[in-house]
Amino acid sequence: VKTQSHDYPIVITKDARKLSMSEQIVPFISGQQVLIVTNDTVAPLYLQPLQSALEKSFTVKVCILPDGEQYKNQTSINQIYDALMIEHFNRDVTLIALGGGVVGDMTGFAAASFMRGVNFIQIPTTLLSQVDSSVGGKTGINHPQGKNMIGAFWQPQMVLADMSTLQTLPPRELSAGLAEVIKYALIMDADFLTWLEDNMAAMIALDLEILGQAVQRCCEYKADIVAQDERESGVRALLNFGHTFGHVIETHEGYGNWLHGEA
Ligand SMILES: NC(=O)c1ccc[n+]([C@@H]2O[C@H](COP(=O)([O-])OP(=O)(O)OC[C@H]3O[C@@H](n4cnc5c(N)ncnc54)[C@H](O)[C@@H]3O)[C@@H](O)[C@H]2O)c1
Ligand SMILES: [Zn+2]
Structure with a gap:
C-alpha cells in the first residue's frame, strides 16, 4: 500500500x-x-x-x-x-x-x-x-x-x-464480510464478479486458498484507491457504494440486530 x-x-x-x-x-x-x-x-x-x-x-x-x-x-x-x-x-x-x-x-x-x-x-x-x-x-x-x-x-x-483465523469466525460474520468482497467486484471489476459467482460455495465452505485469493484481490483494489485518494476527497468515496442504504438500515434497526455487511 x-x-x-x-x-x-x-x-x-x-x-x-x-x-x-x-x-x-x-x-x-x-x-x-x-x-x-x-x-x-x-x-x-x-x-x-x-x-x-x-x-x-x-x-x-x-x-x-x-x-x-x-x-x-x-x-x-x-x-x-x-x-x-x-x-x-x-x-x-x-x-x-x-x-x-x-x-x-x-x-x-x-x-x-x-x-x-x-x-x-x-x-x-x-x-x-x-x-x-x-x-x-x-x-x-x-x-x-x-x-x-x-x-x-x-x-x-x-x-x-x-x-486460517476465519475458521473460527461465526458464519454470519463470514457472510457479512463477503458482502464487502462483492462490493469491490461491483465497483471495480465485472470479471471478479463472475469469479465470485464461480467460487462462492468454496468460500462459504472455508476453502482458505480461494479465500486468500479473494482477500488479495480486494486488498489490491483498496490499495489502488487509497494510493490515489488517501483522505477520501474523491475516488475513495466509491468504497462507500451501497453504504447510504446500509447505514439507514443499521441505524433504524438498531446496531447489533443487523451486521454491517448484512445491511
Ligand atoms: N477503518 C476502516 O476503514 C473501516 C472499514 C470498514 C469497517 N470498519 C469498522 O470495522 C468494524 C466492524 O469490523 P468487524 O466486522 O470485523 O467486526 P468486529 O471487530 O466486531 O468482529 C466481529 C465479531 O467477530 C469476533 N471475532 C473476530 N475475529 C474472530 C475470529 N477469528 N474467530 C471468532 N470470532 C472472531 C469479534 O470478537 C466480534 O465479536 C466497525 O466498527 C466498522 O466501523 C472500519
Ligand atoms: Zn462497509
Whole structure:
C-alpha cells in the first residue's frame, strides 16, 4: 500500500496456528516494546502463540478489551493508554491489533494519538477487517451521537491477514464480510464478479486458498484507491457504494440486530 507517510505490505497467509504469526511481523517491529491489543473473544483463540513467540525478542504486554461495537469508545481507548503508561512504554512501542475491525480501528487510533503517534501493526481476524478496515489507515471510535465520529488517518507498518483465523469466525460474520468482497467486484471489476459467482460455495465452505485469493484481490483494489485518494476527497468515496442504504438500515434497526455487511 503506497501512502503519503510510508509504504507497507499486506501479507496473506493461511497457517497462523502452525507457523507462529510472529515470524512475519518481527521485521516490522522497530523498538523493544510491544503492546498487543485484542478482545475477550479473540484472545483465547489466537493470543497465546503470538504472545509467547514475541516474548522471545521483545517486552510484550497485553490489553484485552470487552468484545463489541458498543465498546468502541473513549473508555476503551483509555484502557489502552493506561496499559502503555503503566508499563512506561515510550515512542518506540509498537501496538499490535489482533482482532476484527473494532479492535483494529481502536488500536490504530490509540497508536495515532499516544505520544503524538507510534507504530502499529494490523492482524485482522474477520473477513471484513481483512478486505476493508485493516487497509487504508482510517482509525477511530464512536461518539454516543454518531459512529466513527472521532479518529485519525494513521497507517500501519504492515498488515498480516491469516486466512486460517476465519475458521473460527461465526458464519454470519463470514457472510457479512463477503458482502464487502462483492462490493469491490461491483465497483471495480465485472470479471471478479463472475469469479465470485464461480467460487462462492468454496468460500462459504472455508476453502482458505480461494479465500486468500479473494482477500488479495480486494486488498489490491483498496490499495489502488487509497494510493490515489488517501483522505477520501474523491475516488475513495466509491468504497462507500451501497453504504447510504446500509447505514439507514443499521441505524433504524438498531446496531447489533443487523451486521454491517448484512445491511
Ligand atoms: N477503518 C476502516 O476503514 C473501516 C472499514 C470498514 C469497517 N470498519 C469498522 O470495522 C468494524 C466492524 O469490523 P468487524 O466486522 O470485523 O467486526 P468486529 O471487530 O466486531 O468482529 C466481529 C465479531 O467477530 C469476533 N471475532 C473476530 N475475529 C474472530 C475470529 N477469528 N474467530 C471468532 N470470532 C472472531 C469479534 O470478537 C466480534 O465479536 C466497525 O466498527 C466498522 O466501523 C472500519
Ligand atoms: Zn462497509
